[in-house]
Amino acid sequence: MKKIEVPQDQSSLNKVNSKELYYAVDENGEYTTALSSGWDPKKIALDNALEEIEQRIEDAKKRVHSGVTSPIEYYMELSKMDLPILASYVGFWQWKVKRHFKPSVFKKLSAKKLKKYADVFDISVAELQEIPK
Numbered sequence: 001m002k003k004i005e006v007p008q009d010q011s012s013l014n015k016v017n018s019k020e021l022y023y024a025v026d027e028n029g030e031y032t033t034a035l036s037s038g039w040d041p042k043k044i045a046l047d048n049a050l051e052e053i054e055q056r057i058e059d060a061k062k063r064v065h066s067g068v069t070s071p072i073e074y075y076m077e078l079s080k081m082d083l084p085i086l087a088s089y090v091g092f093w094q095w096k097v098k099r100h101f102k103p104s105v106f107k108k109l110s111a112k113k114l115k116k117y118a119d120v121f122d123i124s125v126a127e128l129q130e131i132p133k
Contacts, residue, residue, distance in 0.1 A: 053080060064131055070106035071131045072097070075121040089120045 019035040026032045060074040076086050087094040099105050118128045
């Protein structure tokens, strides 16, 4: 692609003032770098992914409020993590973290374990125990 053809479409990256680096051919036919603010196909894919993440967060929040899961699952989704990543950050086996998703088990967690989760999510233990409505 020629340097003047590097796409500059509006994208979700504009919200964070971010540009992407692309390689392009300049007017002399040599490879050079060019910044792009985005392009439509990538914008659509990124918007779809962000929409899905927001839906997963909302679903987790509803499950917490209905007593189906613990706030750990909500904060995991809010932090854009999955089970293996969260388990590696807190230093517990995946099956143990999944067990901590059970409200009855969550209520019995020690202060030390709650602190580990709170530190990973960069919140207080009090915030971990109570999610917003």
